[in-house]
Amino acid sequence: xxxxxxxxxxxxxxxxxxxxxxxxxxxxxxxxxxxxxxxxxxxxxxxxxxxxxxxxxxxxxxxxxxxxxxxxxxxxxxxxxxxxxxxxxxxxxxxxxxxxxxxxxxxxxxxxxxxxxxxxxxxxxxxxxxxxxxxxxxxxxxxxxxxxxxxxxxxxxxxxxxxxxxxxxxxxxxxxxxxxxxxxxxxxxxxxxxxxxxxxxxxxxxxxxxxxxxxxxxxxxxxxxxxxxxxxxxxxxxxxxxxxxxxxxxxxxxxxxxxxxxxxxxxxxxxxxxxxxxxxxxxxxxxxxxxxxxxxxxxxxxxxxxxxxxxxxxxx
Amino acid sequence: xxxxxxxxxxxxxxxxxxxxxxxxxxxxxxxxxxxxxxxxxxxxxxxxxxxxxxxxxxxxxxxxxxxxxxxxxxxxxxxxxxxxxxxxxxxxxxxxxxxxxxxxxxxxxxxxxxxxxxxxxxxxxxxxxxxxxxxxxxxxxxxxxxxxxxxxxxxxxxxxxxxxxxxxxxxxxxxxxxxxxxxxxxxxxxxxxxxxxxxxxxxxxxxxxxxxxxxxxxxxxxxxxxxxxxxxxxxxxxxxxxxxxxxxxxxxxxxxxxxxxxxxxxxxxxxxxxxxxxxxxxxxxxxxxxxxxxxxxxxxxxxxxxxxxxxxxxxx
Numbered sequence: 001x002x003x004x005x006x007x008x009x010x011x012x013x014x015x016x017x018x019x020x021x022x023x024x025x026x027x028x029x030x031x032x033x034x035x036x037x038x039x040x041x042x043x044x045x046x047x048x049x050x051x052x053x054x055x056x057x058x059x060x061x062x063x064x065x066x067x068x069x070x071x072x073x074x075x076x077x078x079x080x081x082x083x084x085x086x087x088x089x090x091x092x093x094x095x096x097x098x099x100x101x102x103x104x105x106x107x108x109x110x111x112x113x114x115x116x117x118x119x120x121x122x123x124x125x126x127x128x129x130x131x132x133x134x135x136x137x138x139x140x141x142x143x144x145x146x147x148x149x150x151x152x153x154x155x156x157x158x159x160x161x162x163x164x165x166x167x168x169x170x171x172x173x174x175x176x177x178x179x180x181x182x183x184x185x186x187x188x189x190x191x192x193x194x195x196x197x198x199x200x201x202x203x204x205x206x207x208x209x210x211x212x213x214x215x216x217x218x219x220x221x222x223x224x225x226x227x228x229x230x231x232x233x234x235x236x237x238x239x240x241x242x243x244x245x246x247x248x249x250x251x252x253x254x255x256x257x258x259x260x261x262x263x264x265x266x267x268x269x270x271x272x273x274x275x276x277x278x279x280x281x282x283x284x285x286x287x288x289x290x291x292x293x294x295x296x297x298x299x300x301x302x303x304x305x306x307x308x309x310x311x312x313x314x315x316x
Numbered sequence: 317x318x319x320x321x322x323x324x325x326x327x328x329x330x331x332x333x334x335x336x337x338x339x340x341x342x343x344x345x346x347x348x349x350x351x352x353x354x355x356x357x358x359x360x361x362x363x364x365x366x367x368x369x370x371x372x373x374x375x376x377x378x379x380x381x382x383x384x385x386x387x388x389x390x391x392x393x394x395x396x397x398x399x400x401x402x403x404x405x406x407x408x409x410x411x412x413x414x415x416x417x418x419x420x421x422x423x424x425x426x427x428x429x430x431x432x433x434x435x436x437x438x439x440x441x442x443x444x445x446x447x448x449x450x451x452x453x454x455x456x457x458x459x460x461x462x463x464x465x466x467x468x469x470x471x472x473x474x475x476x477x478x479x480x481x482x483x484x485x486x487x488x489x490x491x492x493x494x495x496x497x498x499x500x501x502x503x504x505x506x507x508x509x510x511x512x513x514x515x516x517x518x519x520x521x522x523x524x525x526x527x528x529x530x531x532x533x534x535x536x537x538x539x540x541x542x543x544x545x546x547x548x549x550x551x552x553x554x555x556x557x558x559x560x561x562x563x564x565x566x567x568x569x570x571x572x573x574x575x576x577x578x579x580x581x582x583x584x585x586x587x588x589x590x591x592x593x594x595x596x597x598x599x600x601x602x603x604x605x606x607x608x609x610x611x612x613x614x615x616x617x618x619x620x621x622x623x624x625x626x627x628x629x630x631x632x
Contacts, residue, residue: 037622044620058374060490129621136620174376260615267621268611274625275607276592291591295584299576304360304452305445305583306353309590 007035011042017080017141019114025137026116029130040133046140051250054164056150061172062196063149065233071107073239074145082138082146085117086131114138129274131163132266161189162269165259166249168192173202187213190226192245198230224252323351327358333396333457335430341453342432345446356449362456367566370480372466377488378512381549383463387423389555390461398454398462401433402447430457445590447479448582477505478585481575482565484508489518503529506542508561514546540568
């Protein structure tokens with residue numbers, strides 16, 4: 001990669017939207033590379049232009065197909081689009097899996113579509129720091145919309161709500177009905193709910209149940225009420241309605257001030273996550289030994305975790 | 317609850333294994349109640365007897381049915397059993413959902429089966445502190461085995477690996493095939509893999525694929541090789557094999573020393589999580605204002621998150 005050897009050249013290539021440069025930059029993020037702070041400092045002024053759309057849902061609901069269809073629709077409007085697949089980080093997967101995603105291959109040769117997957121294991125500060133840094137790279141590369149895909153439901157979804165401007169929760173009949181959605185704690189993080197495979201049996205019931213649960217939710221007057229849309233991603237039926245919902249969400253959030261509020265809350269969490277990670281890095285050897293001794297005491301039932309934390313806070 | 321009004325009475329009632337007392341104590345954990353450190357201090361010496369079995373998997377794979385069958389088998393051996401369902405914490409769900417779990421109702425009147433669900437939102441230190449504290453309550457209540465159920469795949473699973481002695485990953489044909497399992501990062505956290513609904517089409521392929529992926533994994537000589545079992549939870553076919561696998565895992569982990577090593581690593585993470593949460597609580601007003609100012613600068617592209625964290629670490 002002689003063309004992106006120096007950071008200056010890399011930055012220039014990112015700003016031109018060169019896919020290889022974007023890929024290289026995401027790798028630096030992924031690996032918490034030594035050049036990362038300098039790169040992020042240089043990219044900071046470019047921040048905030050792109051709309052970040054988070055797409056999340058259980059395995060099998062059709063995230064890849066939906067994203068491919070959404071990318072096609074965004075390309076149809078002339079947008080430059082980034083796709084970031086966040087992998088909870090298995091050594092088994094690395095960054096290679098996107099290549100297996102048949103549906104995305106229609107976009108593989110389109111220079112206006114930048115696709116990368118990213119593992120976050122071992123990143124200083126975890127997903128909550130790594131994903132925004134990667135998103136900023138896409139942003140600097142001139143993407144109008146960046147789609148962030150996370151697999152799974154659970155904690156990682158809560159985190160994706162922490163990096164997306166708009167969080168789309170994807171469900172499918174059978175894969176998880178309404179009660180299971182509630183169990184997974186997704187109801188309060190979704191800005192838009194999409195029931196994919198809506199030509200299948202049971203889809204209407206899922207839509208109905210979700211709408212009921214959403215209407216029961218705690219919402220103040222003027223708050224955005226998440227729509228529940230039907231989709232058949234494989235035929236792109238319902239994609240125009242999803243595009244409209246994203247637009248409607250954006251204009252509602254911008255006019256109410258919630259767009260900037262959410263971005264502030266996200267920035268606060270990012271700074272805090274990184275601060276805590278840095279504090280942890282700065283432990284002295286003595287501190288490490290103290291933690292080790294206390295952890296043994298907790299394991300062996302000689303001490304409880306609260307007393308251990310107190311002792312660490314107040315060694316006096 | 318006049319019978320558990322004072323902490324002393326509560327502790328005595330927990331030690332007798334009274335279900336209401338256990339429920340009350342879990343509520344204290346859930347809410348980070350002021351009495352919690354005192355209670356956990358008193359319960360610390362009781363720690364470490366119970367085997368904690370974590371069961372995780374995507375919605376729809378049959379976790380509740382599997383757990384009900386496993387509880388029946390453990391009861392058949394005369395064990396006292398605890399079940400803790402960890403909910404990534406929706407205000408929509410609270411602790412009420414367990415009541416809906418029809419399969420668990422066969423055990424509802426059995427005083428030797430203690431069942432509780434727990435939300436963890438807002439707990440100081442999150443699931444990584446709340447779950448072990450709750451497990452310690454079950455332990456003190458004389459449970460021989462405690463089953464921890466988490467919903468979803470993703471980050472919460474990684475956390476469950478951080479509290480369980482043995483992590484069981486449940487899959488089902490259709491709900492998520494091998495590649496999707498790898499995407500969700502579960503391969504390296506499972507000690508035992510179980511393919512439920514194995515009478516359905518495609519189940520054998522999932523078993524085969526998982527075995528292949530596991531055999532490709534990074535394992536040193538003497539390391540435990542996670543078995544892949546077939547199960548039809550609803551008919552209890554395969555439950556005896558699962559019981560045997562849990563036993564085999566335990567004796568292997570105990571004889572190799574990994575049992576105690578893992579518990580030490582867990583205790584270390586718990587102490588650290590709580591320490592970081594406490595540090596955050598102790599922010600001064602000045603610190604808070606500084607974080608707010610830096611977060612705004614990050615949001616607006618005037619600063620990057622790494623420079624912000626540096627400034628917080630070194631105000632000089």
